[in-house]
Amino acid sequence: MGERWCAAVLRVLVLQAAWALAGGQVRYSVAEEAKAGTVVGRLAQDLGLEAGEAEARRLRLVAQGRRASVEVSGASGALLVSSRLDREELCGKSAPCALRLEVLLERPLRVFHVELEVTDINDNAPIFPAARKNLSIAESSLPGSRFPLEGATDADIGANAQLSYTLSPSEHFSLDLHRSEEYRESLFLVLTKTLDRETIPVHRLVLTATDGGRPSLTGTMELVISVLDANDNAPQFNQSVYKVQLPESAAVGTLVVRVNATDPDLGSNGEMTFSVTNTFPENGMNIFLLNERTGEIHLVGTVDYEDIRSYEIQVEATDKGTPPLSGHCKVVLEVLDVNDNAPEVRVTSLSVPVAEDASVGTVVALLSVSDRDSGENGRVRCWVWPASPFGLEATFAGSYSLVLREALDRERVSEYEVEVRAEDGGAPALRASRGLRVPVSDVNDNAPAFAQAVYTVLARENNAAGAELARLWARDPDEAGNGRVSYSVWEGGAGGGGWRAASSYVSVDAESGRLWALRPLDYEELQVLQFEVRAVDAGEPPLCGNATVQLFVLDENDNAPALLPPAGSAPEAGGVAAAEAAAAAGAGAESGTLWAWAAWGAPAGQVVAKIRAVDADSGYNAWLRYELWEPRGKGPFRVGLYSGEVSTARALDEADGPRQRLLIVVRDHGEPARSATATLSVSLVEAAEAAAAAAAGSSSSSSVSRSALGVELGPGAASAATNVWLVVAICAVSSLFLLAVVLYGASRWAPRAAVLSGPGPTTLVCASEVGSWSYSQRHSRSLCVADGAAKSDLMVFSPNFPPPPPGPTPKDTQPEPSALLDTVSGPSFIPFSAPFHPPS
Numbered sequence: 001m002g003e004r005w006c007a008a009v010l011r012v013l014v015l016q017a018a019w020a021l022a023g024g025q026v027r028y029s030v031a032e033e034a035k036a037g038t039v040v041g042r043l044a045q046d047l048g049l050e051a052g053e054a055e056a057r058r059l060r061l062v063a064q065g066r067r068a069s070v071e072v073s074g075a076s077g078a079l080l081v082s083s084r085l086d087r088e089e090l091c092g093k094s095a096p097c098a099l100r101l102e103v104l105l106e107r108p109l110r111v112f113h114v115e116l117e118v119t120d121i122n123d124n125a126p127i128f129p130a131a132r133k134n135l136s137i138a139e140s141s142l143p144g145s146r147f148p149l150e151g152a153t154d155a156d157i158g159a160n161a162q163l164s165y166t167l168s169p170s171e172h173f174s175l176d177l178h179r180s181e182e183y184r185e186s187l188f189l190v191l192t193k194t195l196d197r198e199t200i201p202v203h204r205l206v207l208t209a210t211d212g213g214r215p216s217l218t219g220t221m222e223l224v225i226s227v228l229d230a231n232d233n234a235p236q237f238n239q240s241v242y243k244v245q246l247p248e249s250a251a252v253g254t255l256v257v258r259v260n261a262t263d264p265d266l267g268s269n270g271e272m273t274f275s276v277t278n279t280f281p282e283n284g285m286n287i288f289l290l291n292e293r294t295g296e297i298h299l300v301g302t303v304d305y306e307d308i309r310s311y312e313i314q315v316e317a318t319d320k321g322t323p324p325l326s327g328h329c330k331v332v333l334e335v336l337d338v339n340d341n342a343p344e345v346r347v348t349s350l351s352v353p354v355a356e357d358a359s360v361g362t363v364v365a366l367l368s369v370s371d372r373d374s375g376e377n378g379r380v381r382c383w384v385w386p387a388s389p390f391g392l393e394a395t396f397a398g399s400y401s402l403v404l405r406e407a408l409d410r411e412r413v414s415e416y417e418v419e420v421r422a423e424d425g426g427a428p429a430l431r432a433s434r435g436l437r438v439p440v441s442d443v444n445d446n447a448p449a450f451a452q453a454v455y456t457v458l459a460r461e462n463n464a465a466g467a468e469l470a471r472l473w474a475r476d477p478d479e480a481g482n483g484r485v486s487y488s489v490w491e492g493g494a495g496g497g498g499w500r501a502a503s504s505y506v507s508v509d510a511e512s513g514r515l516w517a518l519r520p521l522d523y524e525e526l527q528v529l530q531f532e533v534r535a536v537d538a539g540e541p542p543l544c545g546n547a548t549v550q551l552f553v554l555d556e557n558d559n560a561p562a563l564l565p566p567a568g569s570a571p572e573a574g575g576v577a578a579a580e581a582a583a584a585a586g587a588g589a590e591s592g593t594l595w596a597w598a599a600w601g602a603p604a605g606q607v608v609a610k611i612r613a614v615d616a617d618s619g620y621n622a623w624l625r626y627e628l629w630e631p632r633g634k635g636p637f638r639v640g641l642y643s644g645e646v647s648t649a650r651a652l653d654e655a656d657g658p659r660q661r662l663l664i665v666v667r668d669h670g671e672p673a674r675s676a677t678a679t680l681s682v683s684l685v686e687a688a689e690a691a692a693a694a695a696a697g698s699s700s701s702s703s704v705s706r707s708a709l710g711v712e713l714g715p716g717a718a719s720a721a722t723n724v725w726l727v728v729a730i731c732a733v734s735s736l737f738l739l740a741v742v743l744y745g746a747s748r749w750a751p752r753a754a755v756l757s758g759p760g761p762t763t764l765v766c767a768s769e770v771g772s773w774s775y776s777q778r779h780s781r782s783l784c785v786a787d788g789a790a791k792s793d794l795m796v797f798s799p800n801f802p803p804p805p806p807g808p809t810p811k812d813t814q815p816e817p818s819a820l821l822d823t824v825s826g827p828s829f830i831p832f833s834a835p836f837h838p839p840s
Helices: 001-024 282-286 577-584 689-700 717-750
Strands: 027-032 039-041 060-062 070-072 080-081 097-105 111-118 130-137 145-149 164-165 173-178 186-191 202-210 218-226 241-247 255-256 270-279 288-290 295-298 308-321 326-336 345-352 363-370 380-383 390-396 400-404 417-424 431-442 454-460 468-471 486-492 506-508 514-517 529-538 544-554 588-599 607-610 624-630 637-639 647-649 658-669 673-686
Touching: 027 039, 027 417, 027 647, 070 097, 080 454, 097 145, 130 145, 164 173, 255 326, 270 282, 270 288, 282 308, 295 468, 345 417, 345 431, 363 390, 363 417, 380 390, 390 417, 390 514, 400 417, 431 468, 454 468, 486 506, 506 529, 529 588, 588 689, 607 673, 637 658
Parallel strands: 027 111, 130 218, 241 326, 454 544, 588 673
Antiparallel strands: 039 080, 060 097, 070 080, 097 111, 145 186, 164 202, 173 186, 202 218, 255 295, 270 308, 288 295, 308 326, 345 363, 363 400, 380 417, 390 400, 417 431, 468 514, 486 529, 506 514, 529 544, 607 647, 624 658, 637 647, 658 673
8 A cells, every 4th residue: 555655646746846847846745744754856856957966066955934844865866854744734724735945056056946735644533622512401492403513623624624423322412514615614413302301311422523534533522411400390190090088977177188299390390389270069179178288188078978979179289380380180089978867758649538448458658768878878677657557568669658458447546647667777777757647538337326226215294295305316436427317216106095106296306316295295195105216327328227215104193093983883894994084084082972881899900891992193193092081089990001991990889879970081192192082981780780781782783872882891791801802912922922033033044135126025224314114014013902903003213324415425535325224024123003002
């Protein structure tokens, strides 16, 4: 390679020499950095000097103030490099670099001009002003931003000074070189990608300058680029969504959550404050409080799971840069249920009242049961109290039907207070209840019912027309029209002497049930009136009930005693009837004189006559007593108080006279008492005459004189007759006693009777204002004295229970009327007939 370089240099020199000769000036060219002793040119030869002439003529260079770094060899006359040639030192950046040399030649003195051109070689590498350059670029600089750089310099010229630049690999920077003929080239550092101080705070690059020499030389400079912080980073939360659970029972002041955010910026760009930008629902602003410095969220209100189950809180962190940047996060707060709500029972539909004939399964009410809690806390169990007659049936979740489980009876329970109870599954469990009032509507399912199946009514005879006899009352437990009762006489009447309808005697008020007489009653005409009263309600269809009414007419002492003709007289067959008719008409108060005979010497107690009388009344009103009115004092005769027998009070003697006139008063026991008087004329005769008169009276039934008298004659015949009647009376009393014992036993074990529909074995004893009494047609007894006609009668007892109430009372509080009394049969009452002889 060196040989080729030397050959090239010689060719240049030869050409220059030829040019110099041609133009009168010698030009040489030498490469800088040539070695000392390098022949630049054969100056002596080029000047046309002969060999040795250059030395002889002292061929030399003239100094021109600076060292030329070349010299002329005196021996050869050649121009040699004497010292290092540095073109950059000699000429700097001038081109070409020509050194003008003056060469002196003596003998003769001649001056030759030699031009030595020092050619450039690539001996200088590019040099930057500094080995390191520090740059500061804001990280907010936009891509494409240009930052000027001072390029490198190269002392060489020409191609050796043509520089090119390269930058160490970087994704953020590149180089841009502008070349201009007029101006120096301009080098720029171009930002190709946004800087991020938080990622790479300092970029270290190497800028390399390469010249165009062969071989090329390079120079480098380190670029230290510091990224200046800009508020380009918003605060960042460590979680974009914070999920928090908070029980609804949390107390005020509870720490809910703490949010954390970071800002990689520096200084005020990295300082943050927290704020709430939004909450959902909006009332969360009043429930939660955010500390703007720490990011802590505290509970300042109360949360209710049943109202709002979750909250969303938007939190913003804002730095203090210019402009400020912010970051956001969301806090999702889930409220946890606590068993703080009791079940709720609501009635959505209520069908009342419920008809008492409603079928089992009828839906009474629709209920909605809910619990605002959830899970086990909201699982509700329901039941009904009391358990009957209603029950609950679940239709679907949270809905129940209150249904009828048992048949209803409004008359037993007219209204129900039902309580629906609910209990949740929380711990502890919470309970709730709802009361329902279920009234039962009436259905006409009850017929009117009288308090007694048989009513016994006592009415005094001679009552006024329109007088109230009794009040009947039938209870119908239904209400309104179904329980409104109307009364009517249905059927019945009185027998004897022809059928007589009850409606001709009595009537009943349709509304009040008041039984009243249509006309005065006469005991002697009517003793018993039996009929039915019907009670009908106003329901649809109407129902009815019946009661038997036995109306007994009570005797009043409205008949005076009537004297009867003697037994065995012609008018005997109709005697009793005639006497009673006369008594009813008020006759018989006075009678004619009666005749009797008594024998002298008759002992005391000898019956000489018997006064017979009858009273059309009954009971005490027909119980007769006999009193001797005249003569008063100690007379020879006396009268049996109840027998009517006239007997001797002592033995008769002649001092008593031939005849005794006796005034006998027959008086009943009524109030006021009524009486009749009889005059008895007793003739005192011999015993034989008295016996003859007695025999004649016994054999002759048509004796006018004795038939007109109400007496029985003769001491002998009368005594025999008396004995016979005594035996008959004893037998009758014994028979009555035995019969009474049998009937008493039968009444003890026989079933009780409820209704008296006619002659029968039993009798109801009922209440009246006059007393309690018993009547029986079958078991009535006749009690006769002597040969008088028999007569049935009644006995009055003391009252045993009060009459029915005068007006209705509330159905729910009215007591049941007294039950029917025990029946009374034969021995339970004493029928009697006048005259009546009480036991002694």
